[in-house]
Amino acid sequence: xxxxxxLLAGVGGQGTVLASRLIAQAAMxxxxxxxxxxxxxxxxxxxxxxxxxxxxxxxxxxxxPLGTADLLIGFEPGEAVRCLPYLKNGGTVIAAQKAIMPVxxxxxxxxxxxxxxxxxxxxxxxxVILVDGEAICAACGSxxxxxxxxxxxxxxxxxxxxxxxxxxxxxxxRVPAKYLELNRxxxxxxxxxxxxx
Amino acid sequence: xxxxxxxxGAIRAGVGLxxxxxxxPSTETLETVAKYKPDGIYVEWSVNEKAAMExxxxxxxxxxxxxxxxxxxxxxxASDPLMSLAYVGVKGGMVVLVADDPGPISSQTEQDTRxxxxxxxxxxxxPASPEEAYLMIAxxxxxxxxxxxxxxxxxxxxxxxGCAAVEVEEQRRGVNPEGFVKDPRWVIFPRLAFENHKKIExxxxxxxxxxxxxxxxxxxxxxxxxxxxxxxxxxxTREAAKLLGIDPKLLRVATPYPFPERLAxxxxxxxxxxxxxxxxxxxxxxxxxxxxxxxxxxxxxxxKLTGDAPNAGELxxxxxxxxxxxxxxxxLPAQQPRKTPPLPVRPPVLCAxxxxxxxxxxxxxxxxxxxxxxSGDIGCYTLGNAMPLDMVDTCLCMGADVTIAQGLHRAEPDxxxxxxxxxxxxxxxxxxxxxxxxxxxxxxxxxxxxNSTTAMTGHQPHPxxxxxxxxxxxxxxSIAKVLxxxxxxxxxxxxxxxxxxxxxxxxxxxxVDGVSAVIFESPCIAVAKPLTLxxxxxxxxxxxxxxxxxxxxxxxxxxxxxxxxxxxxxxxxTICAQVCPAGAIAVGGAR
Numbered sequence: 180x181x182x183x184x185x186l187l188a189g190v191g192g193q194g195t196v197l198a199s200r201l202i203a204q205a206a207m208x209x210x211x212x213x214x215x216x217x218x219x220x221x222x223x224x225x226x227x228x229x230x231x232x233x234x235x236x237x238x239x240x241x242x243x244p245l246g247t248a249d250l251l252i253g254f255e256p257g258e259a260v261r262c263l264p265y266l267k268n269g270g271t272v273i274a275a276q277k278a279i280m281p282v283x284x285x286x287x288x289x290x291x292x293x294x295x296x297x298x299x300x301x302x303x304x305x306x307v308i309l310v311d312g313e314a315i316c317a318a319c320g321s322x323x324x325x326x327x328x329x330x331x332x333x334x335x336x337x338x339x340x341x342x343x344x345x346x347x348x349x350x351x352x353r354v355p356a357k358y359l360e361l362n363r364x365x366x367x368x369x370x371x372x373x374x375x376x
Numbered sequence: 377x378x379x380x381x382x383x384x385g386a387i388r389a390g391v392g393l394x395x396x397x398x399x400x401p402s403t404e405t406l407e408t409v410a411k412y413k414p415d416g417i418y419v420e421w422s423v424n425e426k427a428a429m430e431x432x433x434x435x436x437x438x439x440x441x442x443x444x445x446x447x448x449x450x451x452x453x454a455s456d457p458l459m460s461l462a463y464v465g466v467k468g469g470m471v472v473l474v475a476d477d478p479g480p481i482s483s484q485t486e487q488d489t490r491x492x493x494x495x496x497x498x499x500x501x502x503p504a505s506p507e508e509a510y511l512m513i514a515x516x517x518x519x520x521x522x523x524x525x526x527x528x529x530x531x532x533x534x535x536x537x538g539c540a541a542v543e544v545e546e547q548r549r550g551v552n553p554e555g556f557v558k559d560p561r562w563v564i565f566p567r568l569a570f571e572n573h574k575k576i577e578x579x580x581x582x583x584x585x586x587x588x589x590x591x592x593x594x595x596x597x598x599x600x601x602x603x604x605x606x607x608x609x610x611x612x613t614r615e616a617a618k619l620l621g622i623d624p625k626l627l628r629v630a631t632p633y634p635f636p637e638r639l640a641x642x643x644x645x646x647x648x649x650x651x652x653x654x655x656x657x658x659x660x661x662x663x664x665x666x667x668x669x670x671x672x673x674x675x676x677x678x679x680k681l682t683g684d685a686p687n688a689g690e691l692x693x694x695x696x697x698x699x700x701x702x703x704x705x706x707x708l709p710a711q712q713p714r715k716t717p718p719l720p721v722r723p724p725v726l727c728a729x730x731x732x733x734x735x736x737x738x739x740x741x742x743x744x745x746x747x748x749x750x751s752g753d754i755g756c757y758t759l760g761n762a763m764p765l766d767m768v769d770t771c772l773c774m775g776a777d778v779t780i781a782q783g784l785h786r787a788e789p790d791x792x793x794x795x796x797x798x799x800x801x802x803x804x805x806x807x808x809x810x811x812x813x814x815x816x817x818x819x820x821x822x823x824x825x826x827n828s829t830t831a832m833t834g835h836q837p838h839p840x841x842x843x844x845x846x847x848x849x850x851x852x853x854s855i856a857k858v859l860x861x862x863x864x865x866x867x868x869x870x871x872x873x874x875x876x877x878x879x880x881x882x883x884x885x886x887x888v889d890g891v892s893a894v895i896f897e898s899p900c901i902a903v904a905k906p907l908t909l910x911x912x913x914x915x916x917x918x919x920x921x922x923x924x925x926x927x928x929x930x931x932x933x934x935x936x937x938x939x940x941x942x943x944x945x946x947x948x949x950t951i952c953a954q955v956c957p958a959g960a961i962a963v964g965g966a967r
Contacts, residue, residue: 190722191724192727200539203539207541212540212541213539213540213541214505214506214538214539214540214541215538215539215540216534216537216538216539217537217539218481219400219401219482219537219834224724224725224726224727224756224759225722225724225725225727225930226722226723226724226725227722237618238615239505239611239612239614239615239618240608240611240612240614240615240692240693241505241534241535241538241608241611242534242612242692242693244615244616244619244692244693244694244697245694257719257720257722258722260716260717260719261716261719263714263716264714280720280933281720281721281722281723281725281930282725282762282924282928282929282930283720283721283722283723283763284720284721284933285924285928285932285933285934286763286764286924286925286928290718291718291720295717296717299716299717303714316944322943322944323944
């Protein structure tokens with residue numbers, strides 16, 4: 180019986196909701212039961228946002244219990260670190276490298292250095308997969324494909340239990356035709372960020 | 377999504393009219409009905425929840441199955457028609473969907489609509505998951521029509537915004553209302569209220585028994601230490617019990633009012649103690665305490681009132697697990713907190729390029745050195761209170777900015793009192809406040825932040841947008857004309873992205889004796905096409921940080937002592953360029 184918990188953490192506006200829907204849909208397309216919980220509302224405006232995806236027949240809570248996430252996808256290094264308590268022992272972390280500076284930090288309230296977060300992830304999460312989302316977005320010519328790129332890395336990590344072809348089909352069914360090529364490219368560039376086993 | 381499931385369930389149950397006012401976490405329900413809108417269904421965003429409730433009641437008088445949608449605080453607005461409607465009743469099934477928001481995640485209160493059910497004496501359904509909400513909404517319609525009473529349906533955020541796989545049936549109950557039949561029953565009079573009150577009490581006593589057999593009110597498990605839960609808390613409780621490897625005697629309450637008394641008594645028999653896990657208020661807990669008193673049962677009821685469960689905020693599997701473990705004496709391994717580097721503080725902020733930032737900044741500049749107070753309201757623009765703008769001194773409830781400013785003026789007549797209100801909020805409940813100010817000769821400056829949409833809840837149309845949920849293009853209601861008709865002495869419309877003109881308009885309005893208004897018109901950047909990208913010329917930037925210190929735009933940060941603009945976020949509002957003392961910010965770069 181497949182049971183899978185995937186947590187997506189980022190900053191409002193980064194596209195975490197669509198990514199979590201695609202993961203759940205891909206699982207459902209394979210005949211599994213899936214549920215998600217997302218942050219919608221005021222926190223979306225540049226605040227921390229977390230999406231929970233749970234696959235399996237015996238998951239009741241919409242939220243992933245602490246210490247049980249198989250995969251944590253951080254859209255931003257600090258947000259990945261913030262959500263580490265959700266990760267189970269031996270769980271996988273995929274994180275985008277680029278830090279997003281909160282206004283509070285720019286105003287001089289609290290210092291924030293993304294490099295410190297990346298170092299922390301490297302030291303504390305064996306096999307952490309860091310994705311240069313900025314380069315992928317530049318290569319695709321759109322700042323909006325970070326979510327799909329991270330999805331590509333998640334598929335390539337093998338943790339989602341779906342193949343690249345299956346995810347491709349799910350994306351095709353959900354994304355407008357004119358963005359298909361863009362998303363296909365982001366998906367495959369994201370997958371390349373995962374070192375071959 | 378739970379809201380979509382509820383909408384599809386309502387369509388399947390033959391709903392013929394849906395009305396509501398946007399409010400997180402309820403909004404997507406009405407939007408989903410409008411998206412599918414099979415033949416014979418009428419959908420509208422009403423100007424506010426009271427209007428929505430009355431529109432739906434009227435149609436239900438004529439035998440149409442109707443649904444009203446709102447968030448928990450919306451029911452405060454609609455409580456006047458609701459309380460009387462509970463006495464008058466309906467003919468067609470009428471479901472009042474009120475979404476509660478434990479946390480609160482996107483609300484001003486943690487109020488519990490189950491109290492409203494008790495207060496109005498109306499039955500309430502409390503779904504535990506999206507898939508269950510889909511089926512339960514049909515039960516709600518059926519009960520409502522059978523008893524001729526409106527029925528409350530109360531999902532919470534994690535049900536509304538949770539997604540799950542749901543099997544949707546194609547078959548749909550037909551919409552064939554009998555039509556309005558004139559009858560004295562539709563006119564509320566004291567005598568009728570007295571007669572109906574007696575009937576309601578008898579009906580609810582019978583429902584306590586009927587609900588004891590309702591399929592979603594259940595008792596499972598065994599033992600002398602019981603657990604009771606309802607709504608999504610039931611899902612957390614089951615998950616926590618699974619993690620702890622236990623199967624305690626568990627009462628699940630899906631209809632908190634009228635309370636399923638017979639079932640609860642069966643549950644209580646043979647128990648020493650009960651732990652109640654529920655969000656918001658101790659409703660199930662108090663019902664069980666009441667039953668123990670009524671039947672002289674020696675069962676200790678634990679929960680929020682005894683400090684055995686958290687009395688505020690959202691529940692989770694962890695919190696349920698901690699409460700359960702302490703209650704049952706199960707040792708939990710001590711948690712070692714991770715030592716992480718200091719994490720960034722990330723409160724929500726106005727979007728980069730948001731025209732409200734420019735509007736707030738213009739008022740701030742215009743009032744520099746003057747004693748002024750800024751009353752705000754509900755919407756994205758509540759975020760104008762964050763540093764560095766710091767332009768929202770009060771926020772209470774929908775429409776209160778206009779009237780709070782009037783009270784402040786009476787207390788301190790020498791302060792310039794500003795009232796900030798969004799376009800949708802203006803139509804919802806701002807207009808009567810403006811009339812109050814004009815009538816009572818109260819000196820305030822009304823600032824309408826008109827971004828041509830209901831932005832916070834996801835861009836719903838309203839009377840000023842000229843679009844309806846039926847897809848029609850209609851005459852726009854002009855805010856300026858409404859204000860002029862009320863008798864506001866000076867009404868100025870200005871684009872806040874033209875900073876000089878905006879500051880000038882505010883200064884002039886503040887000089888008016890009586891009620892004056894400035895309408896800042898600029899569309900929400902989340903739905904408008906981006907303007908030209910701006911960049912910082914590093915050679916000209918003097919590193920003064922004025923753009924950051926005064927505007928707090930999330931697209932601007934400092935790198936190596938110079939300001940930089942993140943191209944993926946910049947909308948091209950130009951306010952930073954207008955503020956920069958070195959002329960270092962200009963059009964440039966490619967998207």
